[in-house]
Amino acid sequence: MTFLIENQWAIFITLEVSALICLLLFAVVRYAFTKVRFSYTFLFLFIVMILLEALLAYLVYLETGEFTTFQIVIMIFIIYAGTFGVSDFKRMDRWVKDKVGKWKGIDLLTEKDREIMAYLKDPKVIARRARYWFYAHTVVFISAIYVFWLLYGNDSYSLDYFILNLEWYGDELLEPQPFTSELITNIVRVWAIVFVVDSIINWSYTLFPSKK
Secondary structure, three states, X not given: OHHHHHOHHHHHHHHHHHHXXXXXXXXXXXXXXXXXXXXXXXXXXXXXXXHHHHHHHHHHHHHHOXXXXXXXXXXXXXXXXXXXXXXXXXXXXHHHHHHHHHHHOOOOOOHHXXXXXXXXXOHHHHHHHHHHHHHHHHHHHHHHHHHHHHXXXXXXXXXXXXXXXXXXXXXXXXXXXXXXXXXXHHHHHHHHHHHHHHHHHHHHXXXXXOOO
């Protein structure tokens, strides 16, 4: 267990990289070498890597007794793999089919694949999907802030106080801080930056759409 605690981040990164390699090998073996059955081995290994990440987070929590950034990061990666990661995997699968098909001089893409690829390249579709992502991210972000406040909020002040007075955001030593947990406060600080940048990028597709 000492080895896991001391090398938790290195182990997690190794598992995550291995999982991505397994996905790539799944597509390459399936289309470049036409080993359909064997390709499922790499898909199975990908799932094993994700489960090992979850197990690693659980074991570290049992040993330390603390829910830290490490568990939160792994949780985010696992949630992504089960949600947005599925559509990204399908997109990668079509991309590999397209590249391998051109390399082998054959057409591996189905008519449905081509329709989906053309659809996803439509500027209106890109803008609409970006707006949906913004709405979803906004709901999740606000909900998380509310849950954090219920669990770790500074009861001496109201949530409105910290929303209207943002001096605490730029100085982690300044009192009062909105949350009693330093970890949660730092998560909110980082997430707020990500939210703002992500929102600007997503709305740029609507405000400044490409012509093709």
